[in-house]
Amino acid sequence: MSASNAITEKREKEHHPVAAQPALSAMIAEFPTAGSVLAAATRVSEAGWSDWDVHSPFPVHGIDSLLRIRSTKLPWFTLTAGLVGIVVAFVMQWWMNAVDYPFWISGKPFFALEAAAPIAFEMMILFAAIATIGGMILLNRLPRFSNPLFASERFLRATSDRFFIVISANDPKFDHDRVMQLFQECSATAIETCLAIDAREGRWPSLVTPIIVVAGVLALVPPALIAQKRSNPTDLPRFHVITDMDFQPKFKPQRTSRLFADGRVMRPQSAGTIARGEIQLDSRLHQGMEYGSREVAAIDRLNVLPISAQGGPSVTSNEGVQKNPMPAVPPPDPLDALPWVKEFPISVTLKTMKRGQERYNIYCSSCHGLAGDGDGLVTRRALDLEQGTWIKPTSFHAENVRNQPVGQLFHSVTNGVRKMPGYGDLIPVEDRWAILLYLRALQQSRRADLQDVPTELIPSLQDLPKE
C-alpha cells in the first residue's frame, strides 16, 4: 500500500488566527490489523513515549507491557467488597433475628452459622459484583461523554474494524512533526490531529439539564413527606390505602348489633339445646351422685360458697392475709353432704384397671406422683422453685381422701378442686372412673396384707433391706 495515498492530514483550521485556534489535543494514527498496530506500538514504546494509548475494537494481547500498564487494583475492590458483604450479612442476620426481634421457629437457634451462610454468600457475591463493575467504570474514568477523539470521523471505526495509536499532546516530548514522522515510519494508513474540545461543543443537549433538575426535585418529595409524617405524631387511625381484611362485614364477639332485638351479637342457645352425643342422663355415671341432676342443682344453689374459700389455708406472702387469724376448725365442706355414689357405676375388670393405670400415669402422675403421694415431677419442680403459689396436692393415702366416697373423688377429677383444674373436658367419663379404680388400688396397696397377695406370687415376695 502506498503510504502517500493513504495518509491524509487534517488541518482545517490552519488559516485561522492562532489565538482562536483550539489547542492540539492528540495525534492519532490508524492501522488496519491487530498485528500492524502491535508492531507500531512496539516502535512507539521503544521511542520512549509516555502519554499514549492504543485503541482497538477488542483487547489486543501484548499491548499492556508496551504501554507499561501496571496491573489494575480492581481485585482489591472485589475482595474488600466481598468481605464487607459477608460481615454485613452476618451482623444483619444476627441483629435482626437474635437481638432486635428474636423469635423461635422450628426449633432453630436464633442465629446459627449454618442457616446464615446462604445469605452471607449471596451478599458477598452481590457486594463484590457491584464493586467490580463500579470499580471498573470508576478506574476507567467513565462515564466520559465528551472526548476530543470523537471529533474524528475516522476514529469512530476504533470500535469496529480499525486500530489506532493515540499520542497525547500532554506528553513532554510531544511535537507535531516528530509524531508525524514516527507514525509515517510505522506505516500508519492514516494520521490525524485532534483538537481540544471547544467548551460549547462539549455541552449536554439542552433538554437534559431541566430533566435532571425536575427529576431531582421530584425525587425529594417522598423523603420530605416521610420526614414530615414522622415528625408529627397523630392520634388518628392509620390511613388505609388498601383495606386488606381490616374491615370485614362481620360481627365481632361481645359487640352489639341492631339486627337482633336484644342487641346481642353473640346469640344464646335455644332453651333445652343439647349437643349431639352430649346428653347425660345417668347421674351416677356422669356426676357420681345417686340423685337426678335437678335435686343436686337445687342443693348446689343453697351452697353458694366459692369453692376456693373452702380449701385449706393457702400459703401466701401477702402479709395482710397472714395477719387474719385462721379459723381453728374449717367449716364443714358442703360437698360432703351430697349423695355421692360409693360403688363404681362401671364394670370393674382387670382391663379397666389397666386402662386406669395408663390414664393415671398420663394425666395425674405428673403432679400427684406415680404412687399418689403428691410428689410428681411438676410438684417437685414447683416446690424447688419456691415461688409460693403452688399448693402441694393432698396425698391419696391421707385419711380424708381414703374415706371420701368414690363419687366425690369423681367430682374432684371432673370439676377440679382447690387449684387443680377440672379434667372433665379432657378425659372421657369411662376413663375417669377407670382412673379412680386404679386410685383405689393405689390406696389399697399401702394397707394391704399377705391375704391380698395372690398365692402364686407370695414366694416371690421378699423383705426390703432395713434402712
Added chain:
Amino acid sequence: MSALINDLMNNTHEVPGKRASLVLGGLNNSSITDRVCEIAEAPTPPRAWYIAFAVSSSLTLMLFGLVGYLIFTGVGVWGNNAPVFWAWDIVNFVFWVGIGHAGTLISAILFLFRQNWRTSINRFAEAMTIFAVICAGLFPTVHVGRIWVIYWLLPLPNQNAIWPNFRSPLLWDVFAVTTYATVSMLFWYMGMIPDFATFRDRAKTRNRQMIFGTLALGWTGSARQWHRYEKAYLLMAALATPLVISVHTVVSFDFAVSQVPGWHTTIFPPYFVAGAVFSGFAMVVTLMVPAREFFGLRELVTLRHLENMTKIILLTGTMVGYAYAMEFFTAWYSGNRYEQFAFMNRAFGPYAWAYWTMVTCNVISPQFFWFKKFRTTPWLMVIVCIFVNIGMWFERFVITVTSLSRDFLPSSWGYYQPTFVDIGMLIGSFGLFFTLFLLFCRYMPIVAISEVKSILPENQNPH
C-alpha cells in the same frame, strides 16, 4: 450446490490438533460488525419477527390481565388448595429460574474454562437469563396475594416493627434470586459496553447517538480500558460461577430442608443445578436455531456451537437421570416407609402420567444426542429440546405436587387440578419471555461483537 454450501457451513468435523474455525464464511472484523449491527439498524425487522411479536405480545397482555384478576380477587383463583398449597406458581418459578442458568453458565463458567465457542452465543444466552429471571420473579411476587406489602420480604423497617426470618430457605431464595438478577444484569450490561460503543459510532440518527452514547459511557476501547475491563470480566465470571450454582442450590433448599418425603433428599442441590443447566441449554438451542436463520447468523453461530450445546444437554440430562435413579435407590435403601411410599406414588400413583412424561422427556429424549445426526441437524435438535423443556417443567410439577398431594396424613390426601388462571399464566409467561426476547433481538447487539472478533485467527497475537 447446496451440498457444497452445507459442507462449507459444517465445521463439526474434528481434526485433533487443529482447532476448527468458529467463524465461517470468511467473516472479518468489518463484516462481523456489519452483520450484527445491521440487525438492529435495519429500518424494519424480518416479517417473521412481526408475526412472533404479535403473538407473544398478545400472550403478555393476557398475562397482565390474569395478574390483575389475581390481585383484585385473591390467590384463590389458582387451583392451589389443601393439601397442595404449592403448585404451579412454584413450578413455574423453578422452571424459569432454571432456564436462566444457561446464560450465566455460558458467560461465566465456559469463560473460566476458556471455551472460545461461547463468544457467539453468550450475549444471547445472558439476555435469556435476565428475561427468564423476570418471568420467574413474577410468580412468587404475585403469589403473596397482597403484593403491595411485598417489601416485607426484604429486611426493611416496616410498620409492624418485625424483621424477616433469616432461617427460612424462602428468604434465602429472595436474596439468591435478587442477587442473581442484579449480578446477571450488571454482567450483561458490562459485556455490552464495547458493543454499545460500536452502535454509537455507527449511529446515523441523533436519537441512536444519544441512547447508545449514554449506554456506552464514553467507551473508546483504549488499551488501559481493555486492561481493566478484562480483569473485571474475569472477576465477574469468577463471582457469577458460584452464584449460578448457589441460586438453584438455594431453590432446591426450598424443598430439601423440609421433612416432606420426596423433597428431603441430600442430592437435591447438585441435581437441581444440573437440571437447570439442562433446561437452560435446551431453551437456548430452541431459540438460537430460528434466530440464526432469521437474522443471518449462521456463520457466527455455527453447527459446532449447536453441537457443543447438545453435548452439554446430553451430559446434564444424563446427570438428571442419575439423580432420579439415586433418589429411587436411596428411598429403598433408607428403609423409610414414607420415603418409599413417596417414590412409589410418583411412579405409580395418580400422577404417574406426569412422572413418566418427565422421565421420557428428560432421560430418554436427550439420549438421541448420542447420534451425530441429531447433534448437527438444527430442526431435530429443536424437537428434542422442546421435549426437554416440557420434561423439565414436569419435573418440577412432579416434585412439588406429588409429594404434597399425598403426605403423612392420608385423610387429607387430594388431587390437584389447575384452573384456567394457572394455565393462562404459564402460557402468558412464555409470551412475556418471548416479547422481551424479540425486543432484545431487534434493538440490542445480540452477538458479543468484540468477543467474537477477539477469537478470529487473524486477530491472534502474532508473536
Added chain:
Amino acid sequence: MIITSESIHELAPPQASFRDQNLSVKVFRARQLVFLVGVANLVIAIAMGLFAHDGMRQFSHSYLLATCFWSSVSLGALFFIAIQHLTRSGWSVVVRRIAEIFASSIMINAITFVPILVGLMLRQSSLYVWNDATLSASDELIRNKVPYLNAPFFVARTIGYFAVWIYLARRLWRESSQQDVSGDSELSLRMERLSAPTLLLSALTVTFAAIDWVLSLDPHWFSSIFGIYFFSGSMVAFLAALTLTVDVLQRRFGLLPMVQAKHRHDLGKLLFGFNCFWAYIAFSQYLLIWYANIPEETSWFQVRQSGGWGMISLVLVVGHFVLPFLGLMPRRMKENPQILVVWSVVLLMMHATDLYWLIFPTLNPTGPVFSVQPILSLLGVGGVYIAGWLWIAGQHPLLPVGDPRLIESLSGGH
C-alpha cells in the same frame, strides 16, 4: 521456541521416559524400596492388630481407609482422562500420560482390595456390621437391606466395579500408547468416543462403590448425595497427586521439563475448583440434614460432631476448605511450584482425614483414638501402589508423544 511434531519425538525420550539407562536402574531401585517399605508397614500393622485388644477391627478399618484412599486417586484419574478427551482439551495433554498411569494403577487397587473381600466372605472381618448374621436378623432396618447388603453380592459388585474400571483404564491406556508409535489422530477420536461411556459407567460404579465400601459401614444411615461426595474427594485427591507427581518427576528425576507455569496454573485452577466443589457438596449434605433435623439422619453427624470427632470435623472445614481456598486463590500461588506442592500435600492429607472421618466413627463412636495403624496402612498400601505405579510408568514414555494436540499443549493452548 518453535515446537513441531518432529522435535517432540526427538525431545521426548530423554526427558519424558524412564527408559534412560541410569534412570531405569534408579527407578528399579526406588520401586523395590517402596514395595518393601510398604509390605513392612503392612506387616507391622497386622502384627499390631493381632497382638492388641480388638486390634484386628482397628486394622481392618485402617486397611479399608488405605484402600479407599489409593483407589480414589486412581478413580479420579479415570474421570480426569475422560473429561479431557470429551472436552478435546489441549492444555492437559502434557500431563495426560501421568493421569493414564494413575488410572491404570486401578489394577493395584483391585489386588489390595482382595483381603477385604476374603475377610467378608469368611465372615472373619469385623468391618461391616451387616455381615453379622445375628445382628442383621435382629435389626429391622438392616434386615430390610439384606437383599443388597450381603457378603456374596457385595463381593460380586466390587469385582464388577473393578472389572469395569480396569477395562476402561486399560483401553484408554492401550489406545493412548498405540498413538505414541503411530501418531494416528484417529485414535484421539476413538478415545473421545470411548470417554463418554467411560464417564457414565464410572459415575454409576463409583457411586455404588462409595455406598458399599464406606456408606454401608453404618447401615442405618443413608444420603443420596454420597456418591458425588466421594467423587469430589477423589478428584481433589487425584489432582493433588498429579501435581505432586509432576513435581517429584521434575525435581528428583529431571523429567517432564515441558510442564511449565501455565500448566501448573491450570492444574491449580482445577484443584481449586474441585476443592470448592467438594466443600459445596459437603456443605449441602450437612445443611440439609442439619435443617430437617430428622433423628435417623442426624445421628450420623451427631457422632461426628461430638467428642474428638468434632475437632476432626473442624480440621476438615479449615484444612480441606478454608485454608486451601484462600491459599490457592491468587494466581501466583498456583504458578509457584513449591507452594502448589505444599497445597497438594495438604489436600492429600486432608483427603485421608476425610476418609478417616467417614470410616472410623463406626469403630470409635465416642471420639478418635490415636493409633499408628491407619498411618502404617496408608503407607503400606501406598508403597505397594507406588511400586505398581512405577512398574506401569516404565512401560511407555511419560508424555503422549503421538498426540496431535501435544503441540498445542506445549505452547499453551485451550
